[in-house]
Amino acid sequence: MMQRIAVLTSGGDSPGMNAAIRAVVRKAIYHGLEVIGIQRGYSGFIEADMGPMNLGSVADIVHRGGTVLRTARSEEFKTPEGRSKAFANVQRFGIQGLVVIGGDGSFKGAEVFNREYNLPVIGVPGTIDNDITGTEFSIGFDTAINTVVEAINKIRDTATSHERTFIxxxxxRESGYIALMAGLAGGAESILIPELRQSIEEVCDKLKRGYKRGKLHSIIIVAEGAASGLEVGKQIREMTGLETKVTILGHLQRGGTPTAFDRILASQMGAKAVELLMEGCRNHMVGMVAGKVVASPLEAAFHGKRPIDLEIYNLANILSI
Structure with a gap:
């Protein structure tokens, strides 16, 4: 019978991770389990940077961005020697199950660890990119696109006032979901994503048509994996003569208070992860599919990226004519 589990956050942080940690800890305690919190992801797992968590450990964090457990990327955990050190700490602390909150790289490490040491692991998808196969939404994505849409709204005010094109x-880097969804919601004229290449000539032709019919401004969204925003701005200036300004949001998209959707999603997924461990499930991830929290094999999460929704991409193009 399972009595003690551990939880860690790994890879890039995403808004809502704290809500997931809170759900794991409180759901486990509700059912009489003990919880070990592992600091700094797999690095802390290797270095035994971990300790007991109680109800107070997760008080007043559901609304906070980032992760109270902190996070890091660990090259050492990719080695057999590093994983051996982590397993020594599994034995030392009496850990019988592990919840990993992170992206596909974090899940891959968890899957390998399960295969080598037979420790039950459950993955909870936490990444703003929303690119994990097996779930329609990952924790942090909704907050990230709302941050981008808020930026679009503010930039549009200036773009209109000065009759400029803004990039x-x-x-x-590999997924255009943030650019696509925020671009559709923000009414962008063009959306450049790594999955579907669009020529700069097409972008410029659309800009010219818009200005000919009297548009005062244009906003173009560029995913960093598709092109450099600075380079796109330079090419547009050279090809159209239009005054163009570039804004790079960067890590601003990772932070901030999680939206209600992300808090609810994280709470459901964190609680489901504990349920799966208690039921004897291992080497799985939780996901949201058709409005339901479901479980699927962990390895499915990193065997190919979640494809972009072509219907949404085409709709964005139609509405931006």
Whole structure:
């Protein structure tokens, strides 16, 4: 019978991770389990930077961005020697199950660890990129796109006043979900994403058509994996003669108070992870599919990226004519 579990956050932080930690801890305690909080992800796992968590450990954190457990990327955990050190701490602290809150890289480490040491692990998807297969939403995505939309709204005021074209570069090295969804919600004229290449000539042609019919401004969203916002701005100036300004949001998108949606999603997923461990489930992840929290094999999360929604991409293009 399971009596003690551990929880860690790994990889890039995302708003709502604290709500997930809170749900794991309180759901576990409600069912009589003890919880060990691991600091700094897999680095803390290796270095035994961990300790007991109680109800007070997660008080007043549901609304806070970031992660109270902190996070880090660990090259050492990718090695057999590093994982061996982590397992020694599993034995030392009597850990019988592990909840990993993070992205596909974090899940891959958890899957390998389970395979080598047979420790039950459950993944909770926490990444603003929303690129994990097996779930329609990951923790932090909703907050991130709302942050971008708020920036678009503010930039639009200035763009209209000065009759300029603004380029907004957002996060997304391999996934364009932030750019796509924020661009649709913010009414962007063009959205550049790594999954679907669009030529700068097409972007410029759309800009010219808009200004010919009297548009006072244009906003273009660029995912960092598709192109450099600065380079796109330079090319547009050279090809159209339009005055162009560039804003790079950077890590601003990672922070901030999580939205109600992300808090609810994180709470449901964190609680479900504990339930799965108690039921004897291992090597799985939780996800939101068709409005329900479900479990799927952990390895599915890192065997290919979640594809972009072409219907939404086409809709964004139609509405921006």
């Amino acid at each position: 907004l570069e957002v996060m997304g």
